[in-house]
Amino acid sequence: VAVEARPRGLDPEQLRAHVAYLADDAQEGRAPGSPGDERAGAFVADAMAAAGLLPAGPDGFRQPFSVQDGVRLRPGAQSRLAVGDAELAHELLPFGRDTSPGGPVPGRLVFVGHGIAGSDDLARARGRLRGNIAVALAGGPHGSDVPASALRPQAKLIAVRDHGAVGLVLWDPVDDRPPPNSGRVDDLAIPAVFVGRAATPGLLEALAPGAKSIESLRPGRRSRERAQLHTPVEPVVLATANVLGRVPGRGGTTQQVIVGAHLDHLGRGRPGSLAPDEDAVHNGADDNASGVATMLGIAAAWAERPVAERGRDLLFVAFGAEEMGLLGSRHFVERLPAEERARTVAMINLDMVGRLRDELMVHGTGTAKEWPDLIAAVADPSLRLALVPDGYGPSDHASFYEAGIPVLHLWTGAHEDYHRPGDDVDKLDFGGAARIGDLVLGLLERLQPPELALTYVELERPPATRSGFRVSLGTMPDYGASVDGLRLAGVAKGGAAEKAGLRKGDVVVRIDAREIHNLQDYMAAFGDLLPGKPAVVVVMRDERRVELSVVPTAPRPH
Ligand SMILES: [Zn+2]
Numbered sequence: 001v002a003v004e005a006r007p008r009g010l011d012p013e014q015l016r017a018h019v020a021y022l023a024d025d026a027q028e029g030r031a032p033g034s035p036g037d038e039r040a041g042a043f044v045a046d047a048m049a050a051a052g053l054l055p056a057g058p059d060g061f062r063q064p065f066s067v068q069d070g071v072r073l074r075p076g077a078q079s080r081l082a083v084g085d086a087e088l089a090h091e092l093l094p095f096g097r098d099t100s101p102g103g104p105v106p107g108r109l110v111f112v113g114h115g116i117a118g119s120d121d122l123a124r125a126r127g128r129l130r131g132n133i134a135v136a137l138a139g140g141p142h143g144s145d146v147p148a149s150a151l152r153p154q155a156k157l158i159a160v161r162d163h164g165a166v167g168l169v170l171w172d173p174v175d176d177r178p179p180p181n182s183g184r185v186d187d188l189a190i191p192a193v194f195v196g197r198a199a200t201p202g203l204l205e206a207l208a209p210g211a212k213s214i215e216s217l218r219p220g221r222r223s224r225e226r227a228q229l230h231t232p233v234e235p236v237v238l239a240t241a242n243v244l245g246r247v248p249g250r251g252g253t254t255q256q257v258i259v260g261a262h263l264d265h266l267g268r269g270r271p272g273s274l275a276p277d278e279d280a281v282h283n284g285a286d287d288n289a290s291g292v293a294t295m296l297g298i299a300a301a302w303a304e305r306p307v308a309e310r311g312r313d314l315l316f317v318a319f320g321a322e323e324m325g326l327l328g329s330r331h332f333v334e335r336l337p338a339e340e341r342a343r344t345v346a347m348i349n350l351d352m353v354g355r356l357r358d359e360l361m362v363h364g365t366g367t368a369k370e371w372p373d374l375i376a377a378v379a380d381p382s383l384r385l386a387l388v389p390d391g392y393g394p395s396d397h398a399s400f401y402e403a404g405i406p407v408l409h410l411w412t413g414a415h416e417d418y419h420r421p422g423d424d425v426d427k428l429d430f431g432g433a434a435r436i437g438d439l440v441l442g443l444l445e446r447l448q449p450p451e452l453a454l455t456y457v458e459l460e461r462p463p464a465t466r467s468g469f470r471v472s473l474g475t476m477p478d479y480g481a482s483v484d485g486l487r488l489a490g491v492a493k494g495g496a497a498e499k500a501g502l503r504k505g506d507v508v509v510r511i512d513a514r515e516i517h518n519l520q521d522y523m524a525a526f527g528d529l530l531p532g533k534p535a536v537v538v539v540m541r542d543e544r545r546v547e548l549s550v551v552p553t554a555p556r557p558h
Pocket of ligand 1: 322
C-alpha cells in the first residue's frame with residue numbers, strides 16, 4: 001500500500017546521501033565564498049547534470065556573483081588610534097571611511113556619553129565636536145527606552161558627524177567583542193574604530209588623566225593631547241554563485257515554475273549564529289542541506305517523466321548567500337530579464353524541511369488566489385499542513401514575491417539546533433523530507449496545464465518589528481542595490497510613500513535637509529521625522545530629480 005501511495009516518490013536514502021555530503025564537517029559549514037561553499041556548489045551542479053538537467057546559468061550551471069563581507073586593512077597598511085604617544089588597541093568597523101588617500105585624521109578625543117542623536121549627552125558635548133574625534137559608549141543607558149535603531153553604531157556615527165566630528169571611537173568598557181565586521185560595507189564619510197575592555201584603561205587615561213572610573217567622565221570631556229585615527233581599509237569581496245538547472249517542458253512551452261533552496265550556511269558561526277561563543281562548524285543539515293537535497297530529489301524525479309507530461313519548464317536553483325540577507329535570490333531576481341520574469345508562474349522555496357514533526361508549515365498560501373485549492377488537491381492525508389498566507393518571510397521566496405511572483409515556502413519549523421553547531425545529519429527525518437518532496441511533485445503536476453493561471457495577490461507587508469521608529473513611510477529599501485542614495489524595492493499599498501507618489505525603483509537622495517547616500521543616512525532621516533509633519537523627499541527617477549511631499553504616519557501597532 002505504501003508503494004502505491006507514492007508511485008514516483010523521492011528516495012529517503014538518496015536524500016540522506018546528499019545531506020551527508022553537504023552537511024559533512026569537510027564542507028566547513030558552507031560559508032559564502034569559502035572552499036566548502038564552492039565544493040557544495042560543484043556537488044549540486046554534478047547532481048543536476050547526473051539527473052539530466054540542462055545547465056541554466058551564464059557559466060554552465062553556475063551564476064557567479066560577489067558579496068561584500070566587511071572590511072580589512074589594505075595590503076601592507078596599518079590602522080592606528082593614538083593619543084599623544086600612547087597607541088590604543090582597536091578593531092575595524094565596516095562603515096567607516098578609508099583614510100588611506102588622505103592619511104590619519106587628527107583631532108582631540110571628545111567623550112559624548114552614549115552618543116545618541118537628540119540626547120542630553122550629545123547636546124552637552126556638541127560644542128566641542130567640530131574637527132574632533134567622538135568617543136561614544138556602545139549600547140544605551142541602563143533602563144532607557146531609546147529605540148534600537150538609535151543605538152546602532154552607524155546611527156551614533158551619523159549623530160556625531162552631524163555635529164562636525166571627524167572620526168568615531170565606539171567604546172565598550174566591559175566587552176572585547178566589536179560589532180560584527182561582516183556583510184555589506186557602508187562608507188559613512190568619517191573613520192570609525194571599536195575599542196573594547198582591553199584598551200579601556202588607556203582610553204580613560206587619555207580622556208581624563210588620573211581618572212579611576214568611567215562613571216566620573218562627563219559628556220564633553222576632551223583629551224588634552226591630540227589624537228590620530230587612521231583606518232586604511234578596503235571591503236572584503238567574496239565570490240560565490242547560484243547553481244541553476246532546467247528541465248525543459250514539451251515543445252511550445254512558454255511558462256516556467258521555479259523550485260529553489262539555499263545552499264549556504266554559517267561556516268564556523270558567522271554573524272547569525274545563535275552560539276556566538278562556540279568556535280565550531282555549523283553544518284546546517286536542516287538549514288538548508290535538507291532543502292537542497294529535497295530539491296535535487298524533486299528535479300531527478302521530474303526529469304524522468306515523459307516529456308509529454310511536462311507542460312511547463314522547470315527551473316531548479318540552489319541559492320548562495322541566503323544567510324547574509326537573501327543575496328543570491330536577490331541577485332537572481334535582479335538579473336532576471338523581463339520576459340523571463342513574465343513567464344514565471346510561481347516559485348516554491350524549500351528551506352529547512354528535514355525535521356518533520358506534527359505538521360508541515362506552508363507559507364505564502366495567500367500570494368495566489370489558486371494556492372489553497374491546489375494544495376488541498378494534493379494534500380497527503382497523513383501530512384498535517386499549517387497554511388500561512390504571508391509571502392514575505394526571511395528566506396529566498398521573499399525576493400520573488402516582491403517581484404510580483406506567487407510563492408510558497410515549505411518548512412518543518414524551528415528547533416533548538418537552529419543556527420547552532422548541533423544542526424547535524426543524524427537528527428533529520430528523511431522519510432518526512434521525501435514526503436514533502438512528493439507533495440511538491442504533486443503540486444508541480446497540478447501546475448502543468450498551460451491554461452492554468454495563478455493570480456498574484458499583493459498582501460500588505462507585515463510591519464518591521466522592533467524598528468523603534470516613530471513614523472512609517474511605507475517604503476521598502478532595496479538592500480542589494482549599489483547606488484548613491486537609497487533605491488526603493490517597493491512602496492506599501494496605501495502607505496505614506498505611495499500616497500505621495502513615490503514608486504518602486506525611485507532612488508531617494510534627500511529627505512528635508514539630509515542628503516541620503518545609503519541605508520544608514522535613510523534611517524537617520526527617519527529619526528528626524530514626526531507623524532503628520534510633511535517632509536520633502538527628493539528622488540532620482542529616470543535621471544530626473546523629482547521633489548515630493550510625504551506626510552509620515554505613526555507606525556501601526558503590532
Ligand atoms: Zn535557511
